[in-house]
Amino acid sequence: MPSEISVDDETATQLLQQMLRIKAFEDETKARYEDGEIPGFVHLDYGHEGNHVGIGAAMEDDDWLAVGGARLVGQYIAKGVPLTEIMAELYGRVGGANSGFGGQMHIADIDRKLYGHAATIGSGQNPAVGLALAEQMKGTDNVAVTTIGDGGTSRGSFHTALVFAAYWNLPVVFVIENNGWAISTPSDALAPDHLSDYGIPHKIHNESIDGSDVEQVYQTVSEAIERARNDEGPSVIECRVARLGPHFEGDKELYRNTEDRERDSNERNPIENYRERLLEAGVLTKAEIDDMQENIDAEVQEAVEFARNSPEPNPESAYDHVYRLPLYGQGE
Incomplete structure (x- = not known):
């Protein structure tokens, strides 16, 4: 892991702060889920924080983020969705970003240019x-960034998207989050040496990077976005990260080697590694980081209280958004 800091002190501080915010939010989500307050399933971002924050920091507000994969909350936070709205959505409450309809894997926020996850993984x-x-046709310089897990790259829809992006020279950046596991199937069972190689047949710019290094993600995605803005076409970036938790809370991970998991936790933790880099470089002191953490913890608790106090949806709302009238040109 690099020891030097390649960004200015303000940016470095913001990168660490966002990673700590994601981690604190996820820790609280885990606790609230285990206590039975949050329904359904949760897939936590542990190990992906640096990648999510690097992507978010590289984007402008008017750039689209089309999320994919299972570990998504960090991407919502990195795109600027308030913690209160995310937590209320996890609780299934009307104060959520999507009034409780979306849940953990399907939050969307069109005003913030966050395009929600489709109904199936990898689509x-x-x-x-x-x-x-659409942005190209409107003549803007806005870019679409889209994420997908290593397992999702085996879907035909992913490859169809590459074909169209290359043919139309579209301003889109494909980010593959390769955490080594497609649920319980190891990603090294896939054919390419690097999953970014999928861009080669289409002559799309492609790179494979260390996704646990937040600065490397920030710089690489920034460069890809800049190329897209300058009409230089799409990019495919494989960000290699370590999944530092189970696929979902409750997954016993019987398929996974305990020694490998422990090694990843010790060596590939994006937050701990970056914290040490900033301390060694004198960017922040331990006291400053502790104060930062205290403020973030308070922010997360406010989000929990907001979610708890937000009302549950009325039963009649189950019929909302089921279909739209008029249908097929019919009158009102």
Whole structure:
């Protein structure tokens, strides 16, 4: 892991702060889920924090983020969705970003240019291509960034998106979060040496980087976005990260080697590694980081209280958004 800091002190501080915010939010989510307050399933971001923050920091407010994969809360936070709205959505309450309809894996916020996850894993790349095409046709310089897990790259829809992005020279950046596991299937069972190689047949710029290094993600995605803005076409970036937790809370991970998991926790933790880099470089002191953490913890607790106090949806709301009238040109 590099020891030097390649960004200014303000940016470095913000990168660490965002990673700590994601971690604190996820720790509280885990606790509230275990206590039975949060329904359904939760897939936590542990190990992905640096990648999510690096992506978010590279984007402008008007750039689209079309999320994919299972570990998404960090991406919502990095795109600027308030913690209160995310937590209330996890609780299934009306104060959530989508009034409780979306849950952990399907939050969308169109005003913040966050395109929500589609109904099936690995199918968000075609919508991202559509968003990029729309921005191109409107003559803006806005870019669409889309994420997908290593397992999702085996879907035909991912490869269809690459074809269209290359053919139309679209301003879209494909980020593959390769955490080594497609649920319980190891990603090294896939054919390419690097999953970014999928861009080679389409002559799309492609790179494979250390996704646990927040600065490297920030710089690489920034460069890809800048190319897209300058009409230099799409990019495919593989960000190699370590999944530092189970696929979902409750997964016993019987398929995974305990020694490998412990080694990753010790060596590939993006937050702990970056914290040490900032301390060694004198960017922040331990006291400053402790104060930062205290403020973040208070912010997370406010989000929990907001979610708890937000009302549950009325039963009649189950019929909302089921279909839209008029249908097929029919009158009112």
